[in-house]
Amino acid sequence: MHIRKKKWARPELEACPWFEPEGEQRKGRWREAFAHPERQLQLEMGCGKGVSTAKMAADNPGVNYVAVDISPDVLGDARRNLVRACGENPGNIWILRADIALIGQYFDRADGPERIIISFCNPWTERPKQAKRRLTHPRQLIQYRGMLAPGGEIWFKTDDDQLWEDSRVYFDLCGFVEAYTTDNLAESGFRPNYVSEHEEKYRAQGVPIKFGIFRMTDREPGFDPTRFRLTPGVRKQILDRLNGGREDE
Ligand SMILES: C[S@@+](CC[C@H](N)C(=O)[O-])C[C@H]1O[C@@H](n2cnc3c(N)ncnc32)[C@H](O)[C@@H]1O
DSSP states (O other): OOOOOOTTHHHHHHTOTTEESOGGGGTTOTGGGSSOTTSEEEEEESOTTOHHHHHHHHHOTTEEEEEEESOHHHHHHHHHHHHHHHOSOOSSEEEEEOOGGGGGGTOOTTTOOSEEEEESOOOOOSSGGGGGGSTTSHHHHHHHHTTSOTTOEEEEEESOHHHHHHHHHHHHHTTEEEEEEESOHHHHTOSOOOOOHHHHHHHHTTOOOEEEEEEEOSOOOOSOGGGOOOOHHHHHHHHHHHHHOOOOO
C-alpha cells in the first residue's frame, strides 16, 4: 500500500496527549493510562486511517481502545478521524505507533485486552516466504496469546480468500476456536459491524468480506512459531475439520 507523506501528521501526533510514540514503557500498565482502567480493553492492529476505529470508539465510550499502526502518516489521519467522532480528548483512546511484528514488547498479560481487532491486514500471498509477515501468522498469534485476557478474542476481517483460509488454520493450530465465522459479512446480518476504509473499498467492488471471531483457549501450541511453515496436507486436514462442524472447547 502506497502511503502519501503528510507534513502535518507528525507534529499533530506529537502534540496529541493520547498519542504514544514509544509504548515499551507502558508494557503491563496500559490500563492505568485510561481514566477508567477497569473497563474493557480492545487493541486494533493496523488501524490505518482509523475510519472504523472512530465509529467504534464513538459508539462505545465505555470501552478503552488502543489503535496501533506503524505509519505516522496514516495515524495522522486516524487522529483527525477520532477527533471528529469523539472530540479533542476522548478519554477512551490511545494511538500507538509500533511495529506489530514486535507487539510483545509493548503489551503483556497484565494488560489483558479482551479483544484484538485485525481488519484487512496485508495478505502477503505473492511468495510463501512472506507469509510470516501476516498479522495472523503463528509468530503473531503466539504474541497475542501472551497478552490476551483468558478467553480473549481476535476479531479478524479480510477480503482475501487465501489469507482467510490460512488464518483459520493458524488460529486452530495456536489454540483458538471459531466462535463465529462468515464468508459474507454484509449478508450475514452480524452486528455491530464497523466498516473500515478498506472494507468500504472492497464492498463497492462486490468482494465478499470474510469475518471471524476466534476465541483463545487454554490449549497452548506445541511448536516453535519462528520455524513454522504451513504444509498443504495440514492445511487441508484442519480446514476439512473446521468446515465439518464447529468445535466447542
Ligand atoms: C491495508 S491497511 C488496513 C487499514 C484498516 N485496518 C482498514 O481496514 O482500512 C493495513 C494497515 O496495517 C498497517 N501495518 C501493516 N503492517 C504493520 C506492522 N507490522 N505494524 C504496524 N502496522 C502495520 C499499515 O501501515 C496499514 O495502515
